[in-house]
Amino acid sequence: MDKPYKIPESVLVVIHTADLQVLLIERADRPGYWQSVTGSLDAPDEPLLTTATRELFEETGIVADGEKIVLRDWQLSNIYEIYPVWRHRYAPGVTQNTEHVFSVEVPRDIPILLSPREHVNHVWLPYLEAADKCFSPSNAEAVLLLPRQAAARH
Template identity: 75%
Template structure:
């Protein structure tokens, strides 16, 4: 007998993957074709550090090993609290309707080809940041991409 899948933890990360010239990687959800997003994912355990959640999700969803690629992962110190879409609430414990999403940026040296998990994502594309923001289905994801020029400027020496 198969055990029940544990409920998702309502605390997640959003990782805006970008290049120095502000190209942004978007990936298309397999469970909702046409829904484009940055890397997202929930903590695996309540005590999992957010940066570890971000690194794990980037590896799972793109195949990018941040350390091996020389990428720079930065916690933008932004958190979005939002209503979980009704069609995804079954993944959470009964009564859980809100999620807290912590925003990170990951700068890569250049656009790279991701290795997608086919059960999670169908396609990928690199777009200029303003076009990427327009393409995101999630308002919090679009807003994070719109913040990219400000956060990228902060990381420039």
């Protein structure tokens, strides 16, 4: 059975601590490509919060329980060109993806359990260094917006 095409709508989850240390994870299929948690909707009607919660757990083992670990929807979307190397995952002719930005504040000592088929390493960095290390421009921009988003929450 052929694998279904990816839906060109996804979430980006910036994981950070109270002092704006950002968790980045390194892609297994592209060594040196560092990013925040990302993932596409499983179904066109899947709620974005459900996608973000699922991807956060699948990629890091972090459970957003809605009490201690709370995902925040930034109400911000980016439309970007899908990298040619990954376009085969989408239906023919699909070249753009809509990405919805979330964040989650976690304790610095939270255990990180990577999915080895997706990611091979992780690192905590101050947000400016993290932004510089992100391979995706929209991911870097989200990390740079983190101080403003964090301040708006308090």
